[in-house]
Amino acid sequence: MKNYLVIQHTYSEFLGLIESQLEKRDIGFSYYRPFTGQDLPGNVGQFDGVFFLAGAWPTTDEEHNPAVDGEINLIQIFQKAGRPVIGIGMGGLLVAQAAGGTPKSEPAHMAKFVTARKTAAGAGDELAEAMDGRRVLVMYNGSVELPEGVDPVLVDEDGNWLAIHPEPHTYGLLFRPEMKPGMLEDIIMEDGHNPPDNIGELLGEARMEWGNMQETTDLAVVALVKECDLMQERQKMPVFSLKVE
Numbered sequence: 724m725k726n727y728l729v730i731q732h733t734y735s736e737f738l739g740l741i742e743s744q745l746e747k748r749d750i751g752f753s754y755y756r757p758f759t760g761q762d763l764p765g766n767v768g769q770f771d772g773v774f775f776l777a778g779a780w781p782t783t784d785e786e787h788n789p790a791v792d793g794e795i796n797l798i799q800i801f802q803k804a805g806r807p808v809i810g811i812g813m814g815g816l817l818v819a820q821a822a823g824g825t826p827k828s829e830p831a832h833m834a835k836f837v838t839a840r841k842t843a844a845g846a847g848d849e850l851a852e853a854m855d856g857r858r859v860l861v862m863y864n865g866s867v868e869l870p871e872g873v874d875p876v877l878v879d880e881d882g883n884w885l886a887i888h889p890e891p892h893t894y895g896l897l898f899r900p901e902m903k904p905g906m907l908e909d910i911i912m913e914d915g916h917n918p919p920d921n922i923g924e925l926l927g928e929a930r931m932e933w934g935n936m937q938e939t940t941d942l943a944v945v946a947l948v949k950e951c952d953l954m955q956e957r958q959k960m961p962v963f964s965l966k967v968e
Contacts, residue, residue, distance in 0.1 A: 725956045726751045728770040730794060732758055732778030732813055733916055735909035739901035740937065741774075744944040748954060757790035763797055771957045772892070773801050777812025777899065779910075779917040781865025782820060783828045787917075788813075795821045798893075807951040808893040811901060812863045818895030819887060823870035832919035834862040836928060837879035839886075839898065845876030848888060849946035857939055858932065859898035860925075861885065864917065892951045900943040903936065904929045 727745070729752045731737055738745070738752065745752060752774070755761055764770070775794065780787035798821040801808045810818035820826050839859050845851025854877055861879070869875065875884035877898075887895045907926045910918050919925070929936065948954055 724749060724751050725771045725954070726753060726769070727807075727953075728752070728764060728767070728773040729754045730763070730773065730775045730797075730814070731756045732776055732788070733910070733913060735906055735913045735916065736777040736779075736812070737901070737906075738774065738776070739903050739906050740940040741901045741944060744940065745953075748948070750953065757794070758787075763790060763793050767797070767800050767804055767806065770801075770806070771955075772807030772809070772951070772953065773797070775808070775810040775814030775817050776901070777814060777862065779864065779915075780813075781828045781831075782813065782816050782826045782867070783865055791817070791820075802890050802893055805892065806957055807953055808890070809947060809951065810895045812897065812899055815886075815895035815897045816863060816865065816867045818889065818893060819867035819869055819873070822873050822887070822889040822895075824867040824873070825870070827866045827868060830864075830866065832864055832917075833866075833897075834919040834921060834925055836860055836932065837881075837885070837898075839877050840880065842875055842878055844874035845886075845888075848876045849950045850886060850888070850894065850943065851876040853942040853946040854886070854898070854939070857942075858935060859885070859900075859939055860902055860929065860932075860936065861898050862902070862919070862925075863897050888950070894947065894951065900940045902929070904933060
């Protein structure tokens with residue numbers, strides 16, 4: 724069975740809407756939570772790919788994100804192994820950083836609905852084509868200035884990047900296809916989270932946009948499956964029993 728590693732940065736931000744999409748495709752997933760003190764896996768050979776999820780603080784905030792260097796290293800290891808890497812929100816920023824981008828502490832919060840626009844670099848890209856013209860939710864903290872040679876495949880109406888595709892099986896997304904209104908409610912309630920000031924308004928808008936958000940998730944997952952070969956099961960490292968009969 725296909726098994727994807729999932730790096731989670733807050734309790735309330737998980738695969739959300741994407742979980743059922745993966746389950747329908749017989750794709751399993753294993754959560755790791757470095758924010759609880761759990762170590763990152765030392766071996767990528769047991770996973771078919773990795774999702775890096777959203778967080779509550781900029782990647783420059785070492786106090787709240789002490790595992791950033793290890794996560795960037797993990798991204799690069801998966802890439803060298805030719806296995807899919809998908810970053811969402813903070814995870815998208817980490818993908819950009821791993822590609823050579825420059826992390827910034829501002830804006831402290833970016834949380835709003837925007838209209839996605841395909842760029843010239845996104846022509847023919849499954850995700851960019853699927854998202855072009857759709858209203859999507861962006862929600863992240865801090866930013867990453869893209870390096871020379873990494874062009875966004877999606878931007879918002881102001882030209883801010885929303886998605887990059889820096890490697891054949893790698894995406895960084897600043898829009899949130901996994902999000903559902905209940906997750907925003909959980910963010911409000913989670914101790915130690917860092918919700919934006921407008922999260923109440925955002926929750927109300929998400930409830931109104933709920934049908935569109937579900938359709939966005941469907942389209943995004945189909946595009947990622949195609950572009951990243953998520954249905955392909957990679958060769959796993961054998962597991963040996965040390966028990967002596």
